[in-house]
Amino acid sequence: MGRYGAARVAVALERCTVQNAAHFNGDVHVTRSAREDRMFPDRVSDTLGICLLTGGSHQVVFDGRKLDIPANSILLRRPGSIWSSPRSTIGFVCVDIGRDLLPKDARWHHDTFVPASALPALVEIADRLIVEDDRFAQQERVVKLIDTVVDLGFSRTSEADSERPHAAAIARDYLETCFASNVSLDDLAFLAGTNRFSLIRLFRRAYNVTPHAFQIRLRIEHTCRLLRAGIPVHEIAPIVGFSDQSHLTRHFARVVGLTPARYARTVRASYVG
Template sequence: MGSNPGGDRADEWARHWQYPGVPGLDLLRARYIRHAFSRHSHEGYVLGAVRRGVEDVVLPDGTIQARPGTVVMINPEVPHSAHAGVPEGWSYATLYPSSRLVAGIAEEETTLRGTVAFTETIVEDESTARLVRAVHRAAEEGNALAADTVLRVAVARLLRRHGRSAPPRAPLVAGARAAATAREVLLDRMAAPPSLEELARELDTSPFALLRAFKAAYGMPPHTWLTNARVRAARRLLEDGTAPAAAAAAVGFSDQPHLNRHFTRIVGVPPGAYQRERARTYKTGRQGPP
């Protein structure tokens, strides 16, 4: 069985892992009932297929209900949260392909160039949902040829049907420049960040003006964005073998339980389980209920 993100929640399980046969891909397969994902974003793409139940995904423009037969597509850096849409929760398979992996597939199999984005967040597409789940099965069985092939077929199909080339980035206006500078300050001083008032003073603006500009630019207030950034940094440290307690201190969480709470609400599994999966090989076979 996969790791249990809730400790005593025996009816919930999750496995978040990487398969060496397909570089640039993370996988999550889980059943959640009470677990809820806090607002966060990803550096790469999210492709999810619910097998049973309903997942409510909260996005900047509203909430979508992911049911069996649908495919959820979330572009990089789009803030979102999620929770069960029905009392029995949901079980699903999710793929997290890197931006580089998706760009390579787009260049080889579509006419899209540059940065690509999905135009739809959710589509009814049972056949592609089956492909998402098939990538998981192949990876769990150690079948690199099948996992890589099916992943590429699924991503290429979704890009051809629902993809577009993202428009060039517009020059930053004053508020957006302040938000971008604030972001860099928070990254540089992640372990000991300034208050909103101190940050605004450094950038020669007001706290509420900075708050509005930051939310407009990144879809989250600075403190929520910083928690997400800390979890991303902790993931990299855990992948390098840093102990969870040391990773917590390095990125600015007050202690390991503080890291555990936020990490689990963003990644879907606790830091220890995440790190153990990174240390395993694909030869371990299937994990968690089918």
């Protein structure tokens, strides 16, 4: 049977799961494979690939250049790469991001790898991309992932040069006034006069929180006020901008430590007392 036994080697994406992320019209997808014998013939990938490889060391050939990747590393694959991989025993979780979502002037370096510790939350990010139902949260998650890859030195971009000093304050003012609106990250960046990458950096630098997290906290604060005013829980989600009651409950419990219903009962009990 030889080194690999009798099992047939998987070719490319055979026996993998490929899932589109919500809200990106196919421009972001997540591919997963359990650990098994697999090979990739020559292929061209027109996406930014961020792939956690599990198993032993692994070799990939990029544009004729062999790259030996240590076990349990994260592969960074630039858009437009011509690559292949000989037979080896690996598993992987890979997030692919289309060119339209990347910085317009990005100059990508050679395909490379980083330790898994450089992106410890990659699997969690991949999971959230599939199940998250909040468009703003999804856009912010992808932008932060791209920004992390850029910060790791995999790309250079001058998009940060377009930063406006008051962009964070403009975005904050809009969110405080229109916290219930279903604004997208791109729309918010346009209103602030900058790009989505710069906006997240500037906002986090100014307020130690991302725009989406700030919006969620505003919605939760307003929910608390409505509950204290006696508004029924089931009426509040659309008022404050959540898609449904379960969406509200999930975020409320994470921020407040209680479900909305328990918070309402606590408030009523304090009034009685």
